[in-house]
Amino acid sequence: MYQFLYPMEQTNSEFLRGTLKTIVLNLLANRERMYGYEITQAVKERTQGQLLLTFGALYPILHKLEQEGLLMTESVEVDGRTRKYYALTPSGTETAQQKVSEFERFVEMMRSLLQSPTLALTK
């Protein structure tokens, strides 16, 4: 009945800015192919409802990634409606991996900026 036993706090954190492409590419890296609605549901599940990726944000991203040659599409007719599948191209697979490394590097950089110097001997 209820999807979550406890209401989850939603993070529409400003930190998300600039991470959505990376999220989409990496979800696709794990699942062969997905369609838009499926991606929003996967994001919701994996974050326990913390992150709700909206269509207004998702579709422009999908279209841009396709245009950049990182995704390829395949349209399938289901129940009289067109379902559009997205899958990584070889170039997209490579980019997905690069983004993860870049993210880890970014996190380390942020930590060096956020930690207090008394704890870290920064001079």
Added chain:
Amino acid sequence: MYQFLYPMEQTNSEFLRGTLKTIVLNLLANRERMYGYEITQAVKERTQGQLLLTFGALYPILHKLEQEGLLMTESVEVDGRTRKYYALTPSGTETAQQKVSEFERFVEMMRSLLQSPTLALTK
């Protein structure tokens, strides 16, 4: 002569989007008060030249944080030029700490989205 022995790779990563306020607030949390130019230099040093915070990004942030009551300013005349110091208000100190927690939560959320399900038993 050379500030860095090895040329550092610059990260003007898209991940930075939305993190600059957090960075500025936390630099100020460690140093009593700082002026704009000093902040750009501190960012450069702490990240070994990886992140170069430009003035075009910094000043609008400082002004906005002041307007929100998170920073207070003090102008000092040095060599015929006005140097404007920024310091955290009590509210700014609180926000700085909150941002760090929020960032750590964000990183965990990102990891749950970026990791491959074969490694992580996601379902």
Added chain:
DNA sequence: ATATATGTATAAGATTCTTATATATAAAAA
């Protein structure tokens, strides 16, 4: 004399996201 370092600040433009809206079918609940 020229370049580099120090210093504050605005403005035009690009990118990225949020919120609102449009369209449409199927299943479940009231």
Added chain:
DNA sequence: TTTTTATATATAAGAATCTTATACATATAT
């Protein structure tokens, strides 16, 4: 049986956030 919820793709207006360019000004090093 009517309404709500879930499923499905997509655009557009607007807000927020950064990048790049520019303006102004002094001091020091080359």
